[in-house]
Amino acid sequence: MHIHIENDASAPRALHLSVEQLQLQLDVHPPLRSHFTLSENRDPAQTADFLARCDILWSGRKLALDQFSTPRLGWVQVMSAGVEQWLAHWPQGVTLTNASGVHGDKGAEFILMAALMFNFGIPGFLQDQAQRVWRPTFGGCARGKIVLLLGVGGIGAAAATLLTAQGYRVIGVTRSGQCDANVARCIRIDALDEVLPQVDVVVSTLPLTPQTRNLFDRRRLDLLTARAGIVIVGRADVFDYSAMREKLNVGELAGAVLDVYPQEPLPADDPLWHTPGVVMTPHCSLDDHSAYLAGCLDVFIDNLARFRHGQPLRNQVDPARGY
Amino acid sequence: MHIHIENDASAPRALHLSVEQLQLQLDVHPPLRSHFTLSENRDPAQTADFLARCDILWSGRKLALDQFSTPRLGWVQVMSAGVEQWLAHWPQGVTLTNASGVHGDKGAEFILMAALMFNFGIPGFLQDQAQRVWRPTFGGCARGKIVLLLGVGGIGAAAATLLTAQGYRVIGVTRSGQCDANVARCIRIDALDEVLPQVDVVVSTLPLTPQTRNLFDRRRLDLLTARAGIVIVGRADVFDYSAMREKLNVGELAGAVLDVYPQEPLPADDPLWHTPGVVMTPHCSLDDHSAYLAGCLDVFIDNLARFRHGQPLRNQVDPARGY
Incomplete structure (x- = not known):
């Protein structure tokens, strides 16, 4: 299965997830170690290509997903708690998990x-x-x-x-x-x-x-x-x-x-x-950049294990409910 | 023994101790009930007369005690935690207790x-x-x-x-x-x-x-x-x-x-x-007027019981140390 990481080039580097960081986390969880292939992108011109061939998406920037072809995409993990902008463009049948709890x-x-x-x-x-x-x-x-x-x-x-x-x-x-x-x-x-x-x-x-x-x-x-x-x-x-x-x-x-x-x-x-x-305060009082990425990654790794075992994911958003 | 209450006429009424309030507190403590006579004053012109004949003083205002004749005075309970202004005019041999803890x-x-x-x-x-x-x-x-x-x-x-x-x-x-x-x-x-x-x-x-x-x-x-x-x-x-x-x-x-x-x-x-x-904040953030007098009174009543039994008093200030 393929996991694609989409970073926001304009975000602070502390909020970018690299393939290496994610691989390190997978390596310490034996059931996950060799189950996934990984890619990373921060160039919006390339996003469509990556979305066309990933099964799982980690996204550090907001995407109007219904504007893309995502034939294999089953699950998106986002780095925010609020997801109203995602849901305005949500493709049916795709699972969405957010960063609730990290703040x-x-x-x-x-x-x-x-x-x-x-x-x-x-x-x-x-x-x-x-x-x-x-x-x-x-x-x-x-x-x-x-x-x-x-x-x-x-x-x-x-x-x-x-x-x-x-x-x-x-x-x-x-x-x-x-x-x-x-x-x-x-x-x-x-x-x-x-x-x-x-x-x-x-x-x-x-x-x-x-x-x-x-x-x-x-x-x-x-x-x-x-x-x-x-x-x-x-x-x-x-x-x-x-x-x-x-x-x-x-x-x-x-x-x-x-x-x-x-x-x-x-x-x-x-x-x-x-x-x-x-x-x-200028929309910064809940975000701790020194711990934020690690917190999101904790949710994601836990969810990858659940995903592999067919268990319900943590922080799963109900699109009808809106959170 | 005589307890004199000296109130500060310029202080909020919530910080004035009345003879009735003090008597009520004494009444619920049998060993104290009928042991003390009480007086109250808020007129600075009368202060000297009261100080001349009390054994114990409760004071809600600062006094330069060494300017008064206090032949019977053995102990002063003050309503502040800081006592540097009292100590600048302190008669030898008199015990001073403060309101430490009430804040x-x-x-x-x-x-x-x-x-x-x-x-x-x-x-x-x-x-x-x-x-x-x-x-x-x-x-x-x-x-x-x-x-x-x-x-x-x-x-x-x-x-x-x-x-x-x-x-x-x-x-x-x-x-x-x-x-x-x-x-x-x-x-x-x-x-x-x-x-x-x-x-x-x-x-x-x-x-x-x-x-x-x-x-x-x-x-x-x-x-x-x-x-x-x-x-x-x-x-x-x-x-x-x-x-x-x-x-x-x-x-x-x-x-x-x-x-x-x-x-x-x-x-x-x-x-x-x-x-x-x-x-x-204008010197008010530690004082809760709704609870302050009651807090000071708790210290005083506890100390009256200790005083009667010849035990060391709570919140006793060491004039040499300054607190």
Whole structure:
């Protein structure tokens, strides 16, 4: 069987997988050692040729797969967690696995940091600092505050563990209303409106699907109290950023710690840059380049073994569900 | 025996201890119930009269005790952790106990937040945001990074527990080189210089004493690398703020998360307000007014029981040592 590696020439070298690296990993797993042939490409002009003759594709860049002839292709492993751009061009019958879980450790630390920043009023104090205003407030501990986790996948579950250990009361939100994560309570996404008024911090790790797009519209944002802070590390289009910005401008939210944006890089003239209470990181806070490739490779090698034994793959995306 | 409560009329009411509150606490402790008479005052013109006839003083405001006649006074419980202003006017032979430990829970959470903020480059991203610059960096997890805790008292020990649980490698610094806290290593204060070049985050909870004043002078700041961040929640005068500001201005430190200042409130014309990499809170991040009085009262009631039984008191300050 043939595995083709498609790298993104514009990505940092730390995110390129070489034939040698992959072969090294196969070599230490005897059942995989001599079962696969390998190729690698980073020249988009050559991509069609490689896709025409591979059985398995590892891809470090987004491809509109239905634009290619892929007669032998059975499975694609991608390096991202979000896959909405892949699914817009997905050939029927091909298995898709993503990098869910690889962002967990760093993502959970970022979410814990953001939740604590709200507890200590940092978004407000940053505004005071900019205006040279000394205005202390003597609030309580983070312990006991309520964090709503929208999505309890790889990142959400890791965050739930850290937040719970820190004494936060964590409410998970999933499609089914069930999850295995370390949460005090898990609710169905359609029960969301009832809990929003109680929440201290809303954290979204949600993927973008037809069901999640614009889930946090103006109406739902209005159900939050002015003490609530918002943390968005999943897909941006789950939220109405304009409505969120309007509410921040009038002090109807405690702030927003954002890593993702409707357009990236965020245009220099976007009013969000200087919206009060916004703390921005440029879509990098969940990615650890020193560990990212190795994390994806772990998923892939595990999946190759499962694939060889005809077992269900890890991180398999359901195209109908969208994640 | 007579206990006098001296409140600070200018402090928030949540920090005033009333005779009724104290009596309620005594009532639930049978050995203390009818042993003490109580008084309360918040008028500075009356203070001398009350001090002249009390055996025990609870004080919510700073007093130059050696300016008063205190013939019966044997013990003072104060509501702050730092006591350098008391010790400058201390009558010989009087026992002093402080509020050490009451700031632990909230202080530890603040320190954890600040350490995580450095890991995620927040001080740098805030500068980029102010200039509308999109400049991602893909660093690693906080886990494994080194935090140096200057002082491992009530706040430091609580912080050590949270940081260690989060995977930080914590080095404690104490006078003796020993501590009971949850640290990977504890060193003597005079071994400080050797570890400074390795440190990711320096956290100071140190009190102000002749030994700690200006401990972090220009020379010691220069031993830190440009990736190091500084968190100061103890006394400000342990650090040379001017030297720190100069280093921040030229990018020789990753940033500073500060709750305390050489002068408070910080004057509006102080250049620190707009120094790059500085995140400021106005001396409020360790104090939880909803729990503070109760925390101090716990120490005091425990100490009253010890006092009655002739046992050593908790949180007893050594005037020679300064904390």
